[in-house]
């Protein structure tokens with residue numbers, strides 16, 4: 001629940017320096033106004049449901065910023081609702097309480113999954129009806145509302161971004177509905193073909209991991225007075241499996257895509273935004289994405305081409 005390897009590696013870029021040989025899967029922020037990454041060893045195992053242990057970690061490591069990533073994603077949450085409810089809701093309560101008790105600056109990610117079939121879909125603004133149809137989405141709306149309550153009731157410095165589907169090549173797949181957009185690279189490079197579990201016309205907001213991590217750090221570093229909201233949509237691109245396949249064909253001419261639709265994932269995807277309106281993030285704290293679809297495909301294929309590591313979804 002502290003950070004993931006991609007965020008740790010991203011933090012290795014200037015001006016935040018991490019020893020080049022650091023290879024750790026969790027880090028904690030400590031320090032005063034600037035996040036100084038305290039390398040806490042390869043990682044700390046902590047159970048998000050163990051409030052006492054979370055509090056010990058915060059106190060023992062002088063944590064002042066907390067990035068809370070523990071959650072079951074959309075599709076896997078539907079397969080285990082009771083676990084998703086425990087981790088995504090009770091776990092969040094623990095993090096809110098430890099953050100309020102120790103005056104932490106708290107980042108909690110939300111998602112396009114926090115909207116539902118009655119939300120405007122094209123585009124979806126920051127403020128609109130949110131009636132998601134997954135335990136993941138319900139838990140994320142709860143996180144947004146609880147974080148804002150703790151901010152107004154207790155002064156907690158709570159900050160939240162609604163992420164699109166995040167595409168990366170070095171973090172474990174998490175059972176998401178947008179996972180196809182990562183698996184396709186792995187299969188295209190290894191087999192030259194891919195079987196997609198969503199319809200070819202399914203348009204979803206997506207973002208490359210480096211944009212995601214930079215948005216996260218930029219909103220956490222933004223002066224409090226610049227934030228007109230505590231929860232923002234952030235966007236980069238929206239595409240369909242067909243769009244992605246056409247872009248891949250420019251690099252792998254023999255690539256073939258077939259479709260075997262997963263009805264559970266398709267129903268989830270059909271209830272989500274097609275395009276995100278992130279104008280408030282761009283106005284308040286200067287958000288601007290770097291990766292559009294062509295840059296995404298080139299970057300992901302270069303990563304695969306170098307060492308053909310398995311691409312994994314976030």
Ligand code: VAH
Nearest residue numbers: 073074164165176177178
């Ligand atoms: C999922 N990748 O598909 C996650 C994400 C935008 C959705 O939160 O569940």
